[in-house]
Amino acid sequence: MNKKLISVAAVGALLIGLAGCASGGAGAGGGAETDGGSGPKPIEDLVVGFAQVGAESGWRTANTTDIQSAFEEAGIELKFSDAQQKQENQIKAIRSYIQQQVDYIAFSPVVESGWDAVLNEAKAAGIPVILTDRAVDSADDSLYESFLGSDFVVEGQKAGDWVVEEFADADSVKIIQLEGTTGSAPAIDRAEGFAEVIGEDPKFEVVASQTGDFTRAGGKQVMEALLKSNPDVDLVYAHNDDMGLGAIEAIEAAGLVPGQDIKIVTIDAVKDGMQALADGKINFIVECSPLLGAQLVDIIKTLNEGGSVDKRIITEETTFTQEQAVEALPDRQY
Numbered sequence: 001m002n003k004k005l006i007s008v009a010a011v012g013a014l015l016i017g018l019a020g021c022a023s024g025g026a027g028a029g030g031g032a033e034t035d036g037g038s039g040p041k042p043i044e045d046l047v048v049g050f051a052q053v054g055a056e057s058g059w060r061t062a063n064t065t066d067i068q069s070a071f072e073e074a075g076i077e078l079k080f081s082d083a084q085q086k087q088e089n090q091i092k093a094i095r096s097y098i099q100q101q102v103d104y105i106a107f108s109p110v111v112e113s114g115w116d117a118v119l120n121e122a123k124a125a126g127i128p129v130i131l132t133d134r135a136v137d138s139a140d141d142s143l144y145e146s147f148l149g150s151d152f153v154v155e156g157q158k159a160g161d162w163v164v165e166e167f168a169d170a171d172s173v174k175i176i177q178l179e180g181t182t183g184s185a186p187a188i189d190r191a192e193g194f195a196e197v198i199g200e201d202p203k204f205e206v207v208a209s210q211t212g213d214f215t216r217a218g219g220k221q222v223m224e225a226l227l228k229s230n231p232d233v234d235l236v237y238a239h240n241d242d243m244g245l246g247a248i249e250a251i252e253a254a255g256l257v258p259g260q261d262i263k264i265v266t267i268d269a270v271k272d273g274m275q276a277l278a279d280g281k282i283n284f285i286v287e288c289s290p291l292l293g294a295q296l297v298d299i300i301k302t303l304n305e306g307g308s309v310d311k312r313i314i315t316e317e318t319t320f321t322q323e324q325a326v327e328a329l330p331d332r333q334y
């Protein structure tokens with residue numbers, strides 16, 4: 001008898017769902033409806049396309065693993081592509097997701113600009129887009145449902161705050177900045193936040209600033225060259241751990257002691273970075289969390305149920321000194 005009641009209820013729900021579909025006129029996206037006209041699509045029927053930046057850093061691989069396992073756990077099908085840090089590859093991947101009529105598209109834009117055309121195509125196809133990790137500079141924010149990720153300006157400010165304190169007694173501080181991918185939101189914002197803070201005191205001088213493209217090899221190569229022209233540098237500010245780790249190799253190869261002769265501050269706090277911090281080779285790390293998978297799944301579930309999500313969802317993060325890294329390392333997941 002109980003079973004019967006449940007099945008009657010289920011059929012009822014199905015009918016309501018179907019009626020909703022008919023009156024709501026479900027588009028290609030199905031789950032895209034925000035007019036409340038259609039019921040939620042069963043989770044197991046959802047298909048999400050994710051266009052990843054690449055595999056340039058420890059942060060990125062941790063981010064990929066986290067996203068893939070969050071979707072697997074939720075039982076939502078995830079189509080995944082790796083753009084190898086090229087915008088044209090990401091645009092191609094997004095276009096292919098549109099063609100396949102996925103229910104949602106999520107992506108981490110390799111650079112900030114140049115997205116309006118493809119985002120308009122997704123909009124026209126009725127497929128909602130969620131930005132994860134990195135922002136776009138589109139003036140029209142109706143082109144995406146939400147932007148989930150860190151506040152990179154604040155991260156740059158936190159790095160700057162540490163530098164101001166660390167060098168409180170110094171008369172002059174020469175700084176090399178290793179920038180992330182040119183034109184990417186984290187490279188632009190981390191430079192801005194840092195410059196804002198150190199710019200308040202003229203004793204801080206950025207003697208060289210170049211991109212290492214967020215990779216370890218890039219950080220090493222740039223640092224090797226910049227060390228030759230700036231052997232008296234006091235500090236390296238690297239926009240991510242990997243470039244800082246590359247810089248450590250270059251500094252050691254030049255016969256200097258990283259963390260002592262040249263201080264190093266980085267952003268991310270991935271395991272290799274934390275290990276170098278605990279070992280005294282890096283002096284301070286500002287955390288940037290790659291664990292965005294569960295929140296991305298939540299956003300998709302909410303939209304699928306016809307709910308609304310915040311346009312901007314900011315990740316919570318902390319900072320680490322060398323002592324704090326020693327303590328945190330044993331439990332660090334990535």
Ligand code: GYE
Pocket residue numbers: 056057058059060133134186214239240241242267268288
């Ligand atoms: O800091 C870096 C990665 O976009 C926040 O990209 C991300 C950055 C991260 O390559 O390691």
